[in-house]
Amino acid sequence: MKKGIFQDFDGYDQVVKDIESSRRWGAGYSADTHGADQYINQLHPARVRLRVSDVIEEPPTAKTFRMVSETGYLPPFQAGQYIALFFDFDGLRTSRPYSISSPPNQVGYYDITVRRVADGLVSNYLLDDVGPGHTFESSGPSGNFYYNPLFHGRTMVCIAGGSGITPFMSMVREITERGLDRTVVLFFGNKDLEDAICHDEITRLGQRFENIRYIPVIENPPPGYDGATGFITGALITETLGSISDKTFYLCGPQGMVDFCLPELENLGISRHKIRREVYGAPRDISTDPAWPEGIKTDEAVRVRVAGKTEFEARAGEPLLVALERSGVLVPSLCRSGECSMCRVKVTSGKVFQPAGTPVRKSDRQFGYVHSCVSYPLEDLELIV
Secondary structure (H helix, E strand, O other): OOHHHHHOOOOOHHHHHHHHHHHHHOOOHHHHHHHHHHHHHHHOOOEEEEEEEEEEEEEOEEEEEEEEEEOOOOOOOOOOEEEEEEEEEOEEEEEEEEEEEOOOOOOOOOEHHHHHHHHHHHHHHHHHHHHOOOEEEEEOOEOOOOOOOOOOOOOEEEEEEEHHHHHHHHHHHHHHHOOOEEEEEEEEEEEHHHOOOOOHHHHHHHHHOOOOOEEEEEOOOOOOOOEEEEEOOHHHHHHHOOOOOEHHHEEEOHHHHHHHHHHHHHHHHOOHHEEEEEEEOOOHHHOOOOOOOOOOOOOOOEEEEEEEEEEEEEEEEOOOHHHHOOOOOOOOOOOOOOOOOOOEEEEEOOOOOOOOOOOHHHHHHHOEEEHHOOOOEEEEEEEEO
């Protein structure tokens, strides 16, 4: 047998002797490892069985679904994290991530708030057909969009758009219910005031608690509205905050809002490491991306061949993950916005488009792996899934 390079390391012979001594005289702890596995699985389960116990009406375009555990136990989470619900529509297996809007100190249920999406298969199903008693399979809580006391300032500047308010509701509710020593300045952008999810609740909390400051920003304000209007700009942020030092910024909402607000923050001199962001889903129209190849139409058809599985037709303007699911190819996924990397597939032939900023590892780029949820086929592809 060829000698391993590690055998030349200093102390190798002594380590071998120690291992042999431990095997001969040491106590075995293999039984305890099973207990550790059970504990870890309880905290971080791969799947959770949930049942809808109540449906709470929000603005005309949204509802909150209160989910309880089928087993009586819910794994803990941090305010800002999400779960992915899994669906099966006549053989189409898919998933959607939803931020938990209830606070983590509430251990009896998860609240998820769903806003209707135009032509949204899953959102329309949830809002139109789901009521108390419906059951779902979900992932355990996931995501990194939460407050970290070791690195983040005590003043949280939260910028939300549309349903991007949901993780901030979990944060605000936890802060006010537990009396945490944090200050939240919450900018909430919507086209119409009536579509602002939880507007009345946040207004009341802002009036009751000095450390909660709420700034709704409305594009189409109603008559008599005297609040902020238009978009959430750098000028509005500096006017509201004054100093931007010692603050951490959180962005959550649709891709268009994040694309607008991120440069506004950077133009204020805020460094990237002080800006945390959570994007909700892939862009609705990828052709509006400045880097989208000229001459490629979103309805252009391409052929996709999955090694050892199947071959199907996809559209250039459709995320590769969606096309794979429609063809019956199951790909693990959670966030569906390019962050979690679970839906990686290897492209062995052909080209795809990925928006700038997609956090693909250097090694993935080197070996041809892409995040299928935010990858768009530009030509015929061959994949390994």
